[in-house]
Amino acid sequence: MITIDIDGRELKAKKGQTVLEVARESGIYIPTLCYHESLAPYGACRLCVVEVFHGSRSRLVASCLYPVEEGLKVVTASPRVKDNRRVIMELLLARCSENEVVRKLASEMGVEQPPFKTEYLENEDCILCGLCARACEQIVERSAISLVNRGVKRELATPFREPSAACIGCGSCAYICPTGAIKMEDKDGIRVVYARNWKTEFKLKKCKVCGSYWAPEAQLEYIRKKVNLPQGFFDVCLNCRK
Amino acid sequence: MVAKLKSKQDLEKLKKEIAAKREMEKPLIMACNGTGCHASGCVAVTAAFREEIGKRGLADKVDIKASGCHGFCEQGPVVVIQPGDIFYHQVKADDVPQIVDETVIKGSVIDRLLYVDPATGKKYVHPSEVPFYQRQRRIVFGNNGKISPDNIEDYIALGGYSALAKVLFDKSPQQVIEEIKKSGLRGRGGAGFPAGRKWESCRNAPGEPKYVIANCDEGDPGVYANRSLLEGNPHSVLEGLIICAYAVGSHQGYIYVRNEYPLAVKNAGIAIKQAEQMGLLGRNILGSGFDFKITINRGGGAFVCGESSALMASLEGKVGEPRAKYIHTVEKGLWDKPSNLNNVETLANVPLIINNGADWFRAVGTEGSKGTKIFSLVGKVNNSGLAEVPMGMTLREVIYGIGGGIKNGKKFKGVQTGGPSGGVIPESMLDMPVDFDELTKAGSMMGSGGMIVMDEDTCMVDTARYFLSFLEEESCGKCVPCREGIKRMRQILNDITEGKGEERDIELLERISAVLGDASLCALGMTAANPVLTTLRYFRDEYEAHIREKRCPAGVCKALLQYYIIDEKCVGCRLCEKACPVEAITFKGKKKPVVLDQEKCIKCGICKDVCNLEAVGVKPR
Numbered sequence: 001m002i003t004i005d006i007d008g009r010e011l012k013a014k015k016g017q018t019v020l021e022v023a024r025e026s027g028i029y030i031p032t033l034c035y036h037e038s039l040a041p042y043g044a045c046r047l048c049v050v051e052v053f054h055g056s057r058s059r060l061v062a063s064c065l066y067p068v069e070e071g072l073k074v075v076t077a078s079p080r081v082k083d084n085r086r087v088i089m090e091l092l093l094a095r096c097s098e099n100e101v102v103r104k105l106a107s108e109m110g111v112e113q114p115p116f117k118t119e120y121l122e123n124e125d126c127i128l129c130g131l132c133a134r135a136c137e138q139i140v141e142r143s144a145i146s147l148v149n150r151g152v153k154r155e156l157a158t159p160f161r162e163p164s165a166a167c168i169g170c171g172s173c174a175y176i177c178p179t180g181a182i183k184m185e186d187k188d189g190i191r192v193v194y195a196r197n198w199k200t201e202f203k204l205k206k207c208k209v210c211g212s213y214w215a216p217e218a219q220l221e222y223i224r225k226k227v228n229l230p231q232g233f234f235d236v237c238l239n240c241r242k
Numbered sequence: 243m244v245a246k247l248k249s250k251q252d253l254e255k256l257k258k259e260i261a262a263k264r265e266m267e268k269p270l271i272m273a274c275n276g277t278g279c280h281a282s283g284c285v286a287v288t289a290a291f292r293e294e295i296g297k298r299g300l301a302d303k304v305d306i307k308a309s310g311c312h313g314f315c316e317q318g319p320v321v322v323i324q325p326g327d328i329f330y331h332q333v334k335a336d337d338v339p340q341i342v343d344e345t346v347i348k349g350s351v352i353d354r355l356l357y358v359d360p361a362t363g364k365k366y367v368h369p370s371e372v373p374f375y376q377r378q379r380r381i382v383f384g385n386n387g388k389i390s391p392d393n394i395e396d397y398i399a400l401g402g403y404s405a406l407a408k409v410l411f412d413k414s415p416q417q418v419i420e421e422i423k424k425s426g427l428r429g430r431g432g433a434g435f436p437a438g439r440k441w442e443s444c445r446n447a448p449g450e451p452k453y454v455i456a457n458c459d460e461g462d463p464g465v466y467a468n469r470s471l472l473e474g475n476p477h478s479v480l481e482g483l484i485i486c487a488y489a490v491g492s493h494q495g496y497i498y499v500r501n502e503y504p505l506a507v508k509n510a511g512i513a514i515k516q517a518e519q520m521g522l523l524g525r526n527i528l529g530s531g532f533d534f535k536i537t538i539n540r541g542g543g544a545f546v547c548g549e550s551s552a553l554m555a556s557l558e559g560k561v562g563e564p565r566a567k568y569i570h571t572v573e574k575g576l577w578d579k580p581s582n583l584n585n586v587e588t589l590a591n592v593p594l595i596i597n598n599g600a601d602w603f604r605a606v607g608t609e610g611s612k613g614t615k616i617f618s619l620v621g622k623v624n625n626s627g628l629a630e631v632p633m634g635m636t637l638r639e640v641i642y643g644i645g646g647g648i649k650n651g652k653k654f655k656g657v658q659t660g661g662p663s664g665g666v667i668p669e670s671m672l673d674m675p676v677d678f679d680e681l682t683k684a685g686s687m688m689g690s691g692g693m694i695v696m697d698e699d700t701c702m703v704d705t706a707r708y709f710l711s712f713l714e715e716e717s718c719g720k721c722v723p724c725r726e727g728i729k730r731m732r733q734i735l736n737d738i739t740e741g742k743g744e745e746r747d748i749e750l751l752e753r754i755s756a757v758l759g760d761a762s763l764c765a766l767g768m769t770a771a772n773p774v775l776t777t778l779r780y781f782r783d784e785y786e787a788h789i790r791e792k793r794c795p796a797g798v799c800k801a802l803l804q805y806y807i808i809d810e811k812c813v814g815c816r817l818c819e820k821a822c823p824v825e826a827i828t829f830k831g832k833k834k835p836v837v838l839d840q841e842k843c844i845k846c847g848i849c850k851d852v853c854n855l856e857a858v859g860v861k862p863r
Contacts, residue, residue: 043566044720046761060760065566080760087757091726115750120733128719147561147719150544152729154719 004072019063019074020048030076031085031109033092033178034129035064039138045129046088051075060084090114097121101179125181126156126195132173132182142166145173145198156181158198169193169202169216189213207237214238246521248529250407253398260399269304269346270324271295272387273333276311276470277505278627279318283334284308287319290338295346304346307393310386310474314374316626317357322369322387329369330355360624361646374625377643379606379614382590383467383630386474391509394516397477403522405593406481409488410530413596415445418489422592424600426612430468431457431548431585432660432689432765434611434678437592440582444490444572447580452492455557455576455583456483458499458506459541459548462661463712465692467616467628468586472499472506475590476513480536482589484523485596487534490582494535498553501540510538545662545716548690549764550575550583552718563718564764585690587616607633611677615688621657621695622649631676638672641695652697655796656780660689662709662716663769665776666702685776687769701798702781703788707735709773717766724767727754731774740801741863743789748778793862800845804863809835811857818849818858 002013006023013022018041023030033045041064050063053073060081063074075081089106094114096102106112114121130147133156137143144167148157158164169191174184182195191202204213205220214237224233247253273279273288291306312320317331323345330341330352337355344350356365357372366372369387389396397403409418423438444452456479460468472479483495499506514536517523525533539557546552547562554576556562575581591613595603604612611633617640619629624646631640637657641647648654656666659676665686667674674680678688696705710732719725731754734747755771762768778785787793794802812835819827819836826842827849835857838849850858 042720043763044722046722046763049761061568062566062763066568084757084761087727087753088722088761091722091730091754094730095726115746115753116730116733117737117744120730127722128725130720150546150719151713151715151717152719152725153715154725 002068002070002072004068004070004074006074007076013068015068017068019050019052019061019066019068019072022068023063023074023076028076030063031105032064033105033127034131036131036135036176039131039134041065042130042134045092045127047085049081049084049088051078051081085109086111090116092127094120095122096124096127096179098123099125099179099181102127125179127179127181128154128156129178130156131176131178132156135172135176140168140170140172142168144168144200155197156195158200161198163198163200167193167200167202168219168222169200170219186213191216205234205237207240208235209240210237212237246519248521250411250528252521253403253407253528257398257401257404260395264399267325271304271306271341271346272309272322272324273306274310274312274318274320274322274387275308276315276318276386276474277466277503278311278315278470279320280505282315282318282332284319286335287321287333287338290335291342294338294342298342300342300346307390307396309389310391311383311470311628312369312387313378313380313383313470313628313630314372314625315628316624325349326351327368327370329357329367329372331357359646373646374627374629374644377635377639378630379632380630381594381606381614382478382587383471383475383616383628385478386470389475391474391476392512392516394477394513394520397475401597402477402593403481405596406484406522407528408596409485410528410532415489415491418485418596419445421600422489422595425595425603426600426607427588427591427595427603428611428678429584430587430591430615430688430690432687434688437584437588440572440584441486441489443570444580444582447573449573449578449580451494451579452490453576453579453581454483454487454490454492454495455553455581456495456497456589457548457550457553457583457585458497458503458510459553460503460586460690461500461543461545461548461716462690462692464620464694465618465661465690467618467691469500469503469506470628471590471616472497472586473503473509476506476509477517478590478593479510479586480513480517480523482584482592483536484527484534485592486582486584486589488532490580492582493533495537496557496576497536497538498541498547498557499538500543502543507538507540514538544718545712546718546764546766549766551764553583554581561718563720564766566763587691608675608677608679610679615676615691617676617691617693619645619693619695621693622652622697622700623647623695624649633677634675636673636675637667640676640693641672645695648695648697650697652699654695655698655700656696656702656705658686658694658696658705658709658773659692660687660772661692662712663687663766663772664689664692665772666696666705666780667776668780670780685779686772699796699798701739701794701796702777702784703735703794704739704796704798706773706777707732707739710735710770713766713770717770718764721761721763721767723754723757723762724764724770727758727762727767728770730754731771735774738785738788739794739799741788741792741799743785745789747789748782748785751778797860797862802863803845803860804840805838805843805845805847805849806859806861807835807838808857808859811855812836813855813857815854817852817854821848821852823848 043062043065048063049060093106144164171184174182202216220234321330427437428434552562552564616630758771826839
């Protein structure tokens with residue numbers, strides 16, 4: 001075990017843990033947007049920055065990635081940390097100036113209005129945290145969507161913005177998206193997964209017993225093949241099977 | 243096919259054989275075929291020499307070599323003729339018959355092809371006397387002009403691969419590391435991390451296999467030193483990389499080079515093949531039992547791929563995005579294995595240090611920065627080119643002594659060092675010695691050795707805007723401060739240059755800059771604000787003039803200028819009227835001045851360019 005100091009509290013940590021993990025275990029709040037415990041940390045939103053001290057010298061690090069080490073001293077909300085988080089939030093708000101989730105988070109951090117001219121403000125929903133693409137790659141293992149292009153041209157998209165052939169319509173991306181930039185709707189036997197610049201539609205499977213549409217056919221077929229289940233296994237929905 | 247060298251003695255024997263073969267005083271035409279000279283027509287010149295020599299039946303009696311970059315790119319194509327060490331500049335294919343007649347055959351000098359120093363009017367015959375070269379210390383780059391990059395014998399004749407033989411047979415890996423550490427060699431790629439310490443960390447890191455990588459991604463605008471080195475003297479880079487591999491304990495190396503540097507890709511490929519054929523690369527190198535392979539990996543040309551973790555991601559076939567380096571790449575790099583990355587120039591220094599010793603290397607330079615540094619000296623300077631100088635030379639000596647001062651007699655204003663993430667250094671600091679630490683203190687950095695010289699006609703706000711627009715496109719876009727911060731800063735700078743700046747803008751720029759430096763994921767973001775911070779530090783009054791007075795003191799920012807007709811000079815010839823793309827100029831009759839409509843004018847400047855009577859003026863709005 002390793003002993004570290006977060007905000008003056010002496011905490012025990014396991015080698016290989018990150019500062020964020022240890023802080024969360026102890027109920028210490030560090031804001032995050034691009035972090036999810038089921039995915040490898042990514043370090044893109046930078047909201048989770050904390051100040052770490054090496055003797056008298058200190059620096060800001062992303063707590064979601066920074067590995068604990070014996071004797072590490074961490075301050076999670078120093079003035080320097082707060083200044084940085086505030087500007088980061090202002091930048092995010094300028095990008096997503098009308099997104100409710102971003103507005104609310106900004107407001108919680110005391111940012112009501114980004115300090116830029118109104119003509120700079122954009123009306124995006126996506127903050128490019130990559131949670132959707134990473135979930136699709138690391139959990140679903142389909143890589144149906146990804147972050148494309150670099151710099152200011154970076155965006156989340158399906159290949160060539162066409163309906164992704166790799167997509168099974170599971171909706172993990174919509175589920176994990178923190179800002180509602182990816183949406184999912186089931187209606188009349190059709191599931192639509194969509195964002196502003198792409199849209200993919202799926203036929204839903206009808207349960208032979210209750211007649212309800214319960215999951216995309218493509219997803220069920222993918223699961224059936226992956227775990228080698230007999231054909232027709234998913235003809236009956238999970239509720240009716242009980 | 244050449245026989246494989248199986249021992250240190252074999253290599254020494256070969257070197258002697260090459261020397262014996264070359265002892266005859268055969269005339270030699272060395273035509274620079276570097277990238278700069280390619281642009282000015284060296285291919286035609288070299289072909290003309292081959293044709294002319296062939297036509298006269300002199301093919302056996304005269305050697306022609308297409309050499310690597312000689313550095314004096316401003317004066318290209320450059321040709322040096324032996325014997326006599328005669329230096330001709332701006333040679334054209336039409337000059338070739340006369341050169342063959344008079345210089346190659348008769349040994350006499352053609353006056354009109356000699357370089358004339360514009361400052362003194364003095365003519366020079368030998369390259370070593372030319373002021374551009376005379377003040378340099380060309381230990382790394384000098385051999386470029388003496389060899390043909392595709393001829394391994396040229397390199398061996400100059401002592402090439404003797405350092406490799408020395409380490410393989412006479413030194414342990416630890417001893418090599420000690421020697422490099424003692425030399426004080428710091429990484430020439432940007433941050434200046436001590437190379438020996440990096441090697442040692444990589445050697446000591448647990449995990450196999452280990453990888454060594456040469457970084458030739460060099461993507462700064464106007465910078466081409468690493469590229470020219472790999473193009474012109476690829477074996478020096480290979481030798482450095484093999485020695486590095488031996489020291490670190492690696493058996494697989496990579497050269498990561500941009501695909502848009504085709505000559506570098508080609509010459510490195512030829513060099514690898516030659517070295518393999520001669521037993522200097524591959525299995526059981528020189529019979530020492532040490533195995534090492536080098537693979538070339540071509541990059542797609544993203545600036546961020548010069549950053550070590552992004553480069554390694556790209557090498558793995560992934561998107562070239564940086565990752566946090568809280569665990570260093572020497573411990574977990576390529577495929578999570580210990581990996582040592584050095585830039586091309588760093589590696590080319592290694593054989594020199596091994597051959598001449600750490601003390602020889604330490605004798606040049608400053609307290610914290612040893613050896614020399616190759617700078618890409620470009621911009622509004624008389625002698626553009628690649629200049630290798632001892633660390634610690636003052637900026638003034640580089641720009642005026644080597645660079646020959648500012649073009650067209652203009653006044654110096656600033657020099658951007660370290661590429662787009664470096665900073666602008668003002669005239670008051672021209673006597674600053676150039677080394678890693680001094681440049682950092684000044685708010686700039688060494689980077690990969692860019693030096694963009696700017697004259698009085700340069701607007702510093704516009705300069706900062708330009709570099710930020712470059713970085714805005716070249717940021718990987720992963721982290722918020724870099725992607726969103728640079729974009730907003732560029733927008734603010736745009737507005738300032740268009741006369742739409744507000745009083746609070748400077749403070750806002752400084753606030754975002756601080757967050758870029760503090761919270762960005764990689765060095766690209768951390769240093770991206772440097773052009774803004776340094777111009778604010780040294781040229782704040784220019785920002786204020788733009789914002790408060792809506793005036794661009796340098797007369798660059800178009801929105802803040804006004805074109806006008808000088809009525810006394812205009813004769814109504816209608817040239818400008820016809821050239822104006824937006825019909826902003828109205829003809830009012832012969833011998834009467836035309837009228838320019840300020841509302842319609844888009845300030846393209848074409849009217850001023852076409853006017854033969856200098857009847858179009860520009861003034862602040």
